[in-house]
Amino acid sequence: MLKKKDSLAILKPYLAIISEVITDAINEFNRDPLKLFYCNRTRSSAINDLIVSKASAKFYNNQGIRIKTRRGCTYFFIRDRFLLRFKKFNKHLRTSNIQTQQSNQFLGQQSLFEELPEPVTNLFAGYTFDSLGTLSGIYLTCPAGNINEWTYPLTSNVAEIIPITLKSPSQVNPSKKRVRAKGLKLVEGNTDK
Structure with missing residues (x-):
């Protein structure tokens, strides 16, 4: 396993693309009106599918990157030194995985593919x-x-900027209006009751 400094030096040309595909996929998902009906698992799966699709398109024919799917998981081989997967993290930057031999091998830094050195x-x-x-x-x-x-951290500014037009606030204290209740005399007063 490579150390952080060495890994980031090799991965530098790919980091912006990785951040971009994740941001773009989540922004696309957020525009889906059906997202309100998805449970957390479905939402995570839909976002992951969008990320993998966008990453596959960005890295297609990119020298130094190969893409392979194994048992429903898509992996990106980067310069034959890294095996990359896209996942949702919890607040501790850990993933949720169903305990399988494949997921345990990945977490344990074991090789999943014989063709990788x-x-x-x-x-x-x-x-x-x-x-x-x-x-x-x-x-x-x-x-x-x-x-x-x-x-x-790949990015610190992740929010999609959506312009908002602000209107001037309405009057806080509207002027008193004359009100006439049915069958009563004219009464002056505030109608905000």
């Missing part, structure tokens, strides 16, 4: 949401069993 460093690129479900961070992590060997 040893040693290969397994990495996750992923995102976190805040308590409101808004994108709060994009990170690269190097898992080592139940902990991360290292983490690296």
Whole structure:
């Protein structure tokens, strides 16, 4: 497993693309009106599918990157030194995985593909949401069993900017109006009751 400094030096040309595909996928998902009906698992799966689709398109014919799917998981081989997966992170920058031999091998930095030269460093690129479900961070992590060997923030500015037009505030104290109740005399007073 490569150390953080060495890994980032090799990955530098790819980091902006990784951050971009995650941001673009989440922004696209957020424009889907059906998202309100998705449970957390479905939302995570839909976002992951969008990320993988966008990453596959960006990295297609990119020298130094190969893409392979194994048992439903898409992996990106980067310069035959890294095996990258996209995932959603919790607040501790850990992933949720169904415990399978494949997921345990990946977390344990074991090789999943015979065609890759040893040693290969397994990495996750992923995102976190805040308590409101808004994108709060994009990170690269190097898992080592139940902990991360290292983490690296890919971006600090992740919000999609949406212009908002503000109207001038209405009067706070409207003038008193004359009101006539049915069958009563004219009464002056405030109608805000």
